[in-house]
Amino acid sequence: MAFDNAYEALTEDAGGLGDRWAHGTGFQDALSGVDDTVPAGVDLTAAARHVLGLADDALVMAHRLSEWCTHAPELEEEVALANIALDLLGQARSLLARAAQLDPGLRPAGVPGHVPDEDALAFFRAAEDYRNVRLVEAPHGDFGHLVARLLVFSTWRLALLDRLSGSRDPVVAAVAAKAVPEVAYHRDHAAGWAVRLGDGTDESHRRVAEGLAEVWPLVEELFATTDAERTAVADGTGVDPATTRAEFADVLSRVCDQATLDPPGMDDRGAGDAPAVPRGRTGQHTAALRDLLAEMQSVARAHPEGRW
Amino acid sequence: MTVPSPELDRARAAAGAVVDPELPMLTLVDLGVLRSVEIEPPTRVVVTVTPTYSGCPALVEMRADLVAALHRAGFPDVDIRTALAPPWSSDWITPEGRAALREHGIAPPGPAPRRGRGPVPLRLDPPPAARCPRCDSPDTDQLAAFGATACRALRRCRGCGEPFEQVREL
Numbered sequence: 437m438a439f440d441n442a443y444e445a446l447t448e449d450a451g452g453l454g455d456r457w458a459h460g461t462g463f464q465d466a467l468s469g470v471d472d473t474v475p476a477g478v479d480l481t482a483a484a485r486h487v488l489g490l491a492d493d494a495l496v497m498a499h500r501l502s503e504w505c506t507h508a509p510e511l512e513e514e515v516a517l518a519n520i521a522l523d524l525l526g527q528a529r530s531l532l533a534r535a536a537q538l539d540p541g542l543r544p545a546g547v548p549g550h551v552p553d554e555d556a557l558a559f560f561r562a563a564e565d566y567r568n569v570r571l572v573e574a575p576h577g578d579f580g581h582l583v584a585r586l587l588v589f590s591t592w593r594l595a596l597l598d599r600l601s602g603s604r605d606p607v608v609a610a611v612a613a614k615a616v617p618e619v620a621y622h623r624d625h626a627a628g629w630a631v632r633l634g635d636g637t638d639e640s641h642r643r644v645a646e647g648l649a650e651v652w653p654l655v656e657e658l659f660a661t662t663d664a665e666r667t668a669v670a671d672g673t674g675v676d677p678a679t680t681r682a683e684f685a686d687v688l689s690r691v692c693d694q695a696t697l698d699p700p701g702m703d704d705r706g707a708g709d710a711p712a713v714p715r716g717r718t719g720q721h722t723a724a725l726r727d728l729l730a731e732m733q734s735v736a737r738a739h740p741e742g743r744w
Numbered sequence: 745m746t747v748p749s750p751e752l753d754r755a756r757a758a759a760g761a762v763v764d765p766e767l768p769m770l771t772l773v774d775l776g777v778l779r780s781v782e783i784e785p786p787t788r789v790v791v792t793v794t795p796t797y798s799g800c801p802a803l804v805e806m807r808a809d810l811v812a813a814l815h816r817a818g819f820p821d822v823d824i825r826t827a828l829a830p831p832w833s834s835d836w837i838t839p840e841g842r843a844a845l846r847e848h849g850i851a852p853p854g855p856a857p858r859r860g861r862g863p864v865p866l867r868l869d870p871p872p873a874a875r876c877p878r879c880d881s882p883d884t885d886q887l888a889a890f891g892a893t894a895c896r897a898l899r900r901c902r903g904c905g906e907p908f909e910q911v912r913e914l
Binding site for chain 1: 795797798799800801824825826827828829830831832856857863864866867868887888889890891892893894898912914
């Protein structure tokens with residue numbers, strides 16, 4: 437239907453679905469109307485924990501990316517980072533909702549009943565209950581650091597999602613299959629910047645090389661397998677992150693080659709972090725996550741009965 | 745399955761006339777997000793839609809618009825379902841939709857990338873050129889891979905010098 441102006445469209449009777457997005461409560465459950473059958477014979481606690489980690493990676497990375505609004509070097513880049521953040525937020529919403537469906541015990545106690553599961557998990561969990569890898573929570577450096585982090589994160593996530601599109605969990609499989617081409621855009625965007633900066637001026641080369649060196653100690657953790665992941669793999673719903681290592685190394689080395697960057701040795705990953713053990717996935721976080729959540733959760737926690 | 749009926753035709757026509765909130769020159773049918781309209785006896789209209797991008801905020805709007813349109817058409821009982829699989833592809837934009845985009849100064853997407861076996865290929869080269877929707881010149885550059893909405897990229901025409909948007913291949 438056509439409207440003469442945007443306000444007319446916003447004030448139209450939405451037919452029982454609540455008010456419109458500009459001033460309404462109309463956020464539907466992220467999985468509203470999606471086939472959410474739970475496959476038989478699955479350890480639900482482990483499956484939920486696995487999904488929660490993937491959701492938290494996307495949520496925290498989306499928040500870090502959104503912090504770049506008004507800080508990126510050019511307007512087009514702000515728009516790009518906001519778009520990437522939005523894609524990740526969409527993945528996070530569906531995966532958080534799915535995690536709570538698989539294991540309702542994940543929902544924090546005491547959250548008002550009208551708060552959807554995805555919001556309860558995003559806004560009412562403490563840092564130690566988050567299961568994201570530490571790579572996504574690290575505080576911002578400069579744009580070179582951002583490019584390095586986005587390249588590492590999206591290369592890894594793309595490899596994970598591609599494998600998860602064969603999950604026995606129909607929701608995880610569908611969310612992953614949908615996300616693969618999106619995250620491929622994210623990775624190629626970051627790779628393009630890595631080449632532009634690396635093969636650019638001495639200064640831009642130095643910045644992106646330093647960015648890569650800064651994120652590298654957090655890379656080994658990406659390939660560490662948790663108990664929940666092991667169980668989810670055995671049940672056919674999950675993917676072992678260790679299986680993404682070769683693809684990750686290949687992509688990084690090709691990007692670094694074009695970017696005239698020295699790829700950090702794959703054997704040097706996690707220097708100072710050995711023996712490689714799961715960190716963020718088991719709730720061990722840096723103080724940066726607490727600070728990030730304090731801001732991200734402040735409105736929801738100040739107004740737990742609020743509706744918007 | 746639904747038996748063809750005048751009621752079903754009317755429901756399909758009502759749902760099929762709803763336009764995309766961010767690309768209002770396209771109906772949801774043109775965009776390829778309206779997957780099916782069926783009637784579950786006796787009177788429930790079941791509409792299945794699919795989001796373009798995972799985070800597409802317009803999906804809430806589409807649902808509300810579909811419900812409102814079907815209510816206006818005399819169907820009080822409406823159920824909007826979301827299908828995530830198979831994922832939406834820009835290849836699903838209809839020929840009519842592509843023509844409408846071009847007419848409104850937005851270049852339609854080229855064919856979505858195909859992949860064979862193995863990892864998703866890394867793409868370091870610029871994406872394939874799109875023709876300028878104003879002067880039809882093939883000499884255009886991509887300015888930004890991400891535009892005003894998740895589904896659009898920003899390009900520039902070297903022929904007429906004008907910038908334009910393109911719906912991205914997905």
